[in-house]
Amino acid sequence: MSLFVRKQLPIIIASILGILMILAYFTTFDIFAQFKGIATSWVVIVSAVTVAMGFVYMTNAQIKMYQMNKTPLQLAYTLTTYVFFGAFMIAGLAYKGDVNSPEYQWWFQNIYGNVSATIYAVMYFTLASSAYRTFVISSIESEALVLGGMIYTLRQIPLFQVYMPWIVPLGEWFLLVPNVGGSRGAVIAAAFAALVVGIRTLWGKEVTLEVSS
Amino acid sequence: MSKDKPVTFWEKLGNIDYRWLYALSLVFTIIPILQPLGLPVQVSEPTIGYCDAINNLQPGSVVAVSFGSSLALLDEQEAQYLATWKILFQKHMKVIFYCTYADSALILQKHLGSKVKPEDYGYTYGEDYVWLGYAPLGEAGEASFAQNIRGVYPKDQFDTPLDEIPMMKNINDQSGIDLLIFTYTSCTDVEWPVRQWVVPYKKPTIVATLGCCGPMAAPYYPTQIQGFLSGSGMGTELEVYSGNPGPGAMMSDAKNLGILPFLLFFLLGNVSYLGKRYAGGKSKEVK
Numbered sequence: 001m002s003l004f005v006r007k008q009l010p011i012i013i014a015s016i017l018g019i020l021m022i023l024a025y026f027t028t029f030d031i032f033a034q035f036k037g038i039a040t041s042w043v044v045i046v047s048a049v050t051v052a053m054g055f056v057y058m059t060n061a062q063i064k065m066y067q068m069n070k071t072p073l074q075l076a077y078t079l080t081t082y083v084f085f086g087a088f089m090i091a092g093l094a095y096k097g098d099v100n101s102p103e104y105q106w107w108f109q110n111i112y113g114n115v116s117a118t119i120y121a122v123m124y125f126t127l128a129s130s131a132y133r134t135f136v137i138s139s140i141e142s143e144a145l146v147l148g149g150m151i152y153t154l155r156q157i158p159l160f161q162v163y164m165p166w167i168v169p170l171g172e173w174f175l176l177v178p179n180v181g182g183s184r185g186a187v188i189a190a191a192f193a194a195l196v197v198g199i200r201t202l203w204g205k206e207v208t209l210e211v212s213s
Numbered sequence: 214m215s216k217d218k219p220v221t222f223w224e225k226l227g228n229i230d231y232r233w234l235y236a237l238s239l240v241f242t243i244i245p246i247l248q249p250l251g252l253p254v255q256v257s258e259p260t261i262g263y264c265d266a267i268n269n270l271q272p273g274s275v276v277a278v279s280f281g282s283s284l285a286l287l288d289e290q291e292a293q294y295l296a297t298w299k300i301l302f303q304k305h306m307k308v309i310f311y312c313t314y315a316d317s318a319l320i321l322q323k324h325l326g327s328k329v330k331p332e333d334y335g336y337t338y339g340e341d342y343v344w345l346g347y348a349p350l351g352e353a354g355e356a357s358f359a360q361n362i363r364g365v366y367p368k369d370q371f372d373t374p375l376d377e378i379p380m381m382k383n384i385n386d387q388s389g390i391d392l393l394i395f396t397y398t399s400c401t402d403v404e405w406p407v408r409q410w411v412v413p414y415k416k417p418t419i420v421a422t423l424g425c426c427g428p429m430a431a432p433y434y435p436t437q438i439q440g441f442l443s444g445s446g447m448g449t450e451l452e453v454y455s456g457n458p459g460p461g462a463m464m465s466d467a468k469n470l471g472i473l474p475f476l477l478f479f480l481l482g483n484v485s486y487l488g489k490r491y492a493g494g495k496s497k498e499v500k
Contacts, residue, residue, distance in 0.1 A: 025413070033360070036356070036360065037357060037360045037361050037364055039353075040353045040354065040356045040357030040360070040364075041357050041361070041364045041365065043351065043353035043354060043357070044348055044349065044350060044351075044353070044354045044357060044365055047349040047350075047351060047354070048348075048349055051349070099318070099319070100322065100370075105319060105322070105323075108284075108319050109284075109319070109323070112284065113284045113285075113287075116283075116284055116285030117284065117285050117287070117288065119285065120285050120286060124238060124242075124471070125234075125235045125238055127475065128234050128235070128238045128474055128475055128478055129231045129234055129235070129478070131475050131478045131479045131482065132229075132231075132234060132478035132479070132481060132482040133482060134482075135479050135482060135483075136482055136483050136486040137483055137486075137487075138486065152427075152428065153472070154472070156424065156444065156446035156447075156468070157446070157465075157468050157469055157472050158250075158252035158253065158254050158449075158465050158466075158468075158469055159250070159252060159469040159470070159472075161252070161253070161254065161255045162252050162253065165255075168255050168257075172257055172258060175427065175428060175431050176258070176259075176431055176434070179428045179431055179432075180431050180432045180434075183428065183429065183431065183432040184432045187404075187432060
């Protein structure tokens with residue numbers, strides 16, 4: 001593939017689209033607003049297509065993992081993925097109502113729902129042990145983090161609201177004053193950084209584009 | 214955990230078998246489920262702002278709900294959702310639900326199908342509320358929705374063209390919507406409605422998210438967003454403030470004691486670290 005197709009063409013397309021979107025945002029011309037409507041609708045369509053691409057990438061990753069570790073256990077992991085993928089596909093397509101059918105709902109609520117909720121629930125134990133191992137006050141920065149984090153957390157627990165009522169206004173003050181001040185600064189700084197990266201991208205000068213190409 | 218055998222008291226304190234910590238966490242979480250504490254909840258300012266943003270609308274106002282909920286994290290947000298649906302229906306708002314996450318459509322189906330039935334509030338589908346189904350919107354999709362609803366959702370969840378739905382006859386874009394309720398689970402997503410609804414159209418907006426995302430929503434309150442809910446704690450506050458009891462009370466109860474092992478471990482870890490550092494332990498650095 002030539003350098004033009006690999007590097008310059010994507011930059012040209014991105015630049016043209018980016019400039020048109022900027023014009024749609026900052027001007028009142030109808031033609032740019034119409035273009036924005038069409039372009040953003042296409043984003044939704046492209047996003048839907050990427051779901052199918054995800055399946056291709058997942059298959060590629062599964063094959064590579066099995067090639068690196070050709071054990072019965074790895075094969076079981078790989079097959080489990082596709083068995084459940086197939087089961088959900090069948091449940092979603094074979095019954096009247098598709099994904100609204102009671103059969104698909106059952107699979108979704110009782111398999112996917114429980115498994116995913118369990119994974120997050122197990123994180124509670126991980127958090128508890130990480131609080132023990134790593135949440136240590138070893139510097140001024142960590143003291144500030146612990147102080148703010150603890151007060152914000154405890155403010156949300158009714159037990160502390162009842163027996164330590166002063167934590168409520170203090171927690172809210174931490175959330176709405178120092179947090180807002182710091183976060184707004186961070187957001188504004190990030191916005192300026194994004195602006196710089198955006199301009200460099202539109203100009204084709206962004207270093208990461210060169211590295212990736 | 215260190216493989217070296219702990220020698221000093223401080224080292225032993227920092228090398229407790231994790232399984233004891235896990236067991237203690239489990240016990241403390243289960244106790245309030247078996248024996249609810251029922252402690253009162255204090256309502257915070259952002260929660261009041263969230264509820265009042267709905268209360269201040271006239272009956273019949275159109276509210277769009279961008280529903281981006283995850284089933285895995287539903288426990289954290291279900292109290293928020295159920296209380297919000299109840300308030301919307303009690304206040305006789307016209308509601309447009311649209312789902313932005315694959316899980317959301319199925320969660321909403323369960324909510325509206327059995328937990329908070331709109332029909333119980335005298336609602337008729339298509340006249341008082343519509344459900345536009347799922348589309349992987351993202352920020353660009355939100356922008357597109359605000360500009361042209363039919364461009365993103367030409368049909369509703371049940372394949373009925375929007376033009377055939379009475380409630381949607383005169384609603385084509387953001388101008389027909391009086392309030393946006395944006396729910397999400399990825400902390401930085403709060404910027405999407407701000408950039409695509411609030412800045413260009415000055416649309417009143419409130420958001421609902423996870424407990425950990427509250428500090429990132431706070432910078433936009435109360436100027437860009439009129440209120441926000443973060444986590445089951447604020448979901449419980451909304452239940453209390455609006456007078457709609459729900460699952461939040463149980464979650465808050467579980468949190469009451471569930472936080473105690475976390476605090477204990479935090480304390481033990483720090484005492485061990487400080488002891489090792491200042492009272493003759495081995496290490497002076499955290500690795």
